[in-house]
Amino acid sequence: MLTESLISSGSMLLSTLCIPNGYAPSTGTGLPFNTSLCFRKNLRNIVCACVAPPPPNNIGRDGFAATKFIDSYKAEKLSTIGDLEDGSDVLIECRNVYKSFGEKDILRGVSFKIRHGEAVGIIGPSGTGKSTILKIIAGLLAPDRGEVYIHGKKRDGLISDEGISGLRIGLVFQSAALFDSLTVRENVGFLLYENSSMSEEQIAELVTETLAQVGLKGVEDRLPSELSGGMKKRVALARSIIFDTTNETIEPEVLLYDEPTAGLDPIASTVVEDLIRSVHMKGEDALGKPEKIASYVVVTHQHSTIRRAVDRLLFLHEGKVVWQGMTDEFMTSANPIVQQFASGSLDGPIKY
Numbered sequence: 001m002l003t004e005s006l007i008s009s010g011s012m013l014l015s016t017l018c019i020p021n022g023y024a025p026s027t028g029t030g031l032p033f034n035t036s037l038c039f040r041k042n043l044r045n046i047v048c049a050c051v052a053p054p055p056p057n058n059i060g061r062d063g064f065a066a067t068k069f070i071d072s073y074k075a076e077k078l079s080t081i082g083d084l085e086d087g088s089d090v091l092i093e094c095r096n097v098y099k100s101f102g103e104k105d106i107l108r109g110v111s112f113k114i115r116h117g118e119a120v121g122i123i124g125p126s127g128t129g130k131s132t133i134l135k136i137i138a139g140l141l142a143p144d145r146g147e148v149y150i151h152g153k154k155r156d157g158l159i160s161d162e163g164i165s166g167l168r169i170g171l172v173f174q175s176a177a178l179f180d181s182l183t184v185r186e187n188v189g190f191l192l193y194e195n196s197s198m199s200e201e202q203i204a205e206l207v208t209e210t211l212a213q214v215g216l217k218g219v220e221d222r223l224p225s226e227l228s229g230g231m232k233k234r235v236a237l238a239r240s241i242i243f244d245t246t247n248e249t250i251e252p253e254v255l256l257y258d259e260p261t262a263g264l265d266p267i268a269s270t271v272v273e274d275l276i277r278s279v280h281m282k283g284e285d286a287l288g289k290p291e292k293i294a295s296y297v298v299v300t301h302q303h304s305t306i307r308r309a310v311d312r313l314l315f316l317h318e319g320k321v322v323w324q325g326m327t328d329e330f331m332t333s334a335n336p337i338v339q340q341f342a343s344g345s346l347d348g349p350i351k352y
């Protein structure tokens with residue numbers, strides 16, 4: 001069961017995150033709980049429907065606002081994605097977020113927005129606070145200062161906040177964080193067994209379908225210990241994308257991936273990178289619009305993941321976003337911090 005300090009209120013969240021005795025997953029993060037966090041109260045739908053990742057406000061080209069891009073984008077897309085000016089397509093915003101651990105100041109004024117439909121990567125040197133910012137977005141850690149807005153609503157505490165709803169946020173940990181004593185089927189269907197009114201047969205069928213989506217077949221009855229590292233990551237991915245199909249409201253979803261390809265060989269990395277892309281843009285409704293448009297954020301060190309799985313990058317260094325831009329700008333940036341990181345050089349402003 002989750003500790004009181006993490007879940008102070010919000011019965012829905014309590015039941016969502018309740019972990020039966022003996023099922024504690026190994027998160028590798030010191031966090032004693034499951035990875036998918038669902039917010040189901042007071043549902044509100046997002047009305048905009050864009051397939052292509054919309055450009056962010058104030059995309060920095062080495063610090064300069066990309067006004068030209070935004071202007072041309074506005075002319076082309078405003079009719080379909082809603083008003084960029086009023087921020088209605090912003091799902092998550094971190095505003096001047098600070099976080100320290102003891103004497104260590106990790107985040108020192110981090111600000112950015114994640115818009116509807118975006119695929120965003122967070123990169124930066126080790127220990128710079130990338131995982132910390134994901135945990136703050138997911139509501140697993142509270143910032144010391146600054147604000148986090150989920151769907152336009154300020155989050156005052158942790159995941160238990162009442163009134164933050166209509167947005168499903170999943171965090172896929174660096175380690176797959178599966179429950180060792182549960183089968184793959186039970187791991188993937190965990191939240192549905194716990195929270196939905198679906199029958200066991202329906203869940204089993206959906207689990208099989210979802211596993212097929214991530215390229216796994218016939219592994220439902222295996223235990224995590226019987227899977228390779230890459231397979232475990234795919235099972236974790238399946239768990240994060242499974243939805244209650246009997247629930248009429250499809251919530252927009254933001255998935256947060258913490259180093260999803262760490263420790264994988266290049267081909268397994270490609271498989272996971274392509275999966276991350278594919279599971280988010282699938283499905284069309286009767287009007288041909290995407291059924292479930294998700295945004296996602298990937299923390300990664302891998303160049304292949306940057307190239308294949310994300311469109312926009314935030315570069316975190318010394319507790320701040322020091323650069324942001326589109327992925328194709330990353331390799332050509334004149335910013336010395338970015339250049340050093342992209343080339344892996346020992347010479348430059350980043351000191352180890």
Ligand SMILES: Nc1ncnc2c1ncn2[C@@H]1O[C@H](COP(=O)(O)OP(=O)(O)OP(=O)(O)O)[C@@H](O)[C@H]1O
Pocket residue numbers: 030101104106124125126127128129130131132133
């Ligand atoms: N719960 C915690 N208690 C104390 N220190 C912590 C805690 N969580 C993170 N830290 C410290 O904060 C710093 C940032 O950690 P974080 O995992 O966010 O970095 P990162 O940028 O994701 O690193 P990496 O790229 O190596 O995974 C590290 O020095 C880490 O040891």
